[in-house]
Amino acid sequence: MAEPIYQYYSAVREQPVEWLWYPYIPYGKLTLLQGDPGEGKSTFALHLAAALTRGSPLPDGTLIKNKATVIYQCAEDNNEDTIKPRLISAGADCNRVAFILDSEDSLTLDDQRISKALEETSARLLIIDPIQSYIHQDGDMQSATRMRNLLRRLSSVAEKYRCAMILIGHLNKSSGGKSIYRGLGSIDISAIARSVLMIVRDEENPDIRYMVTVKQSLAPEGPPVGFILDQETGFHWIGRCSMPSEEKVIVARSKSKKETAKDLLRIILSAGPVESKEIFRRMEWLNISERTVRSAQHELGVVPMKRGNVWYLSLPGEDTVDQEEP
Numbered sequence: 001m002a003e004p005i006y007q008y009y010s011a012v013r014e015q016p017v018e019w020l021w022y023p024y025i026p027y028g029k030l031t032l033l034q035g036d037p038g039e040g041k042s043t044f045a046l047h048l049a050a051a052l053t054r055g056s057p058l059p060d061g062t063l064i065k066n067k068a069t070v071i072y073q074c075a076e077d078n079n080e081d082t083i084k085p086r087l088i089s090a091g092a093d094c095n096r097v098a099f100i101l102d103s104e105d106s107l108t109l110d111d112q113r114i115s116k117a118l119e120e121t122s123a124r125l126l127i128i129d130p131i132q133s134y135i136h137q138d139g140d141m142q143s144a145t146r147m148r149n150l151l152r153r154l155s156s157v158a159e160k161y162r163c164a165m166i167l168i169g170h171l172n173k174s175s176g177g178k179s180i181y182r183g184l185g186s187i188d189i190s191a192i193a194r195s196v197l198m199i200v201r202d203e204e205n206p207d208i209r210y211m212v213t214v215k216q217s218l219a220p221e222g223p224p225v226g227f228i229l230d231q232e233t234g235f236h237w238i239g240r241c242s243m244p245s246e247e248k249v250i251v252a253r254s255k256s257k258k259e260t261a262k263d264l265l266r267i268i269l270s271a272g273p274v275e276s277k278e279i280f281r282r283m284e285w286l287n288i289s290e291r292t293v294r295s296a297q298h299e300l301g302v303v304p305m306k307r308g309n310v311w312y313l314s315l316p317g318e319d320t321v322d323q324e325e326p
Helices: 041-054 079-090 112-121 144-160 179-185 187-192 257-271 276-285 290-300
Strands: 019-021 030-035 070-074 125-129 164-170 195-202 208-216 225-230 234-240 303-307 310-314
Touching: 030 041, 030 144, 030 187, 041 070, 041 079, 041 125, 041 164, 041 225, 041 234, 070 079, 070 112, 079 234, 112 144, 144 164, 144 187, 187 257, 208 257, 208 276, 257 276, 257 290, 257 310, 276 290, 276 310
Parallel strands: 030 164, 030 195, 070 125, 125 164
Antiparallel strands: 195 208, 208 225, 225 234, 303 310
């Protein structure tokens, strides 16, 4: 008898999404954490990992139910003189932080060692830092199909082992090069990731950074989370906070506001239509004016649509109502 090729949803058992940190980082899914080099992405991730290994509360007061093992895979820093001292400084239990041995055979995102390590350690969090270092050197990163297939396979591994996976990505200052190196421009990564977060810096107070939500597919968007990264006193959580428009924030210094707005529109709308006023609100956090957003919207061919009395924006190709925004 041939294998069935379909199934009715009546046979599917519903289950809630499990969260490492609601509503930012889900278990069993991919989360993309982006930002300019040097903005504190790795430090942020290490302090999150430390809290998980110690069972310490997260900066907004969220309690870690159970201590857990973390796999921190970093291609840019030395284990002995950089990563372990940072883990100790963050208060991590180093008996619960592992890394995959790859000095002789480079690790890639589709490597079977990832599944094996998750199975043997029962890790609940895997951090890949940065994602660009774990793509096949001969891989065609321009290919949307190949990138999506690669990340879907990684997503399946995350789901199988109920492990939260954080992929750290740099925003490259160059607008040239292959698409994955453009950070926010990599729609193929952000489309598969269920959560896209970004680290940005306060222009008035450079030691203050914010983690902001760019895309969240599984829950309502959470407020920004602030932290201080100071050369003398180190890392300190601020916690959930607001970012008034008068607090200017640097997103991608080498890009124009319009190019940044276009990148953000691609990511925010990759999960489907979003209310227009919500788009403008998020852009305002990043000091991007409504006028700039509308110009970026026009150049991308983003389509306005009305549902009831509410206006939404959608990427070209979505089912839309052919109307013009007021």
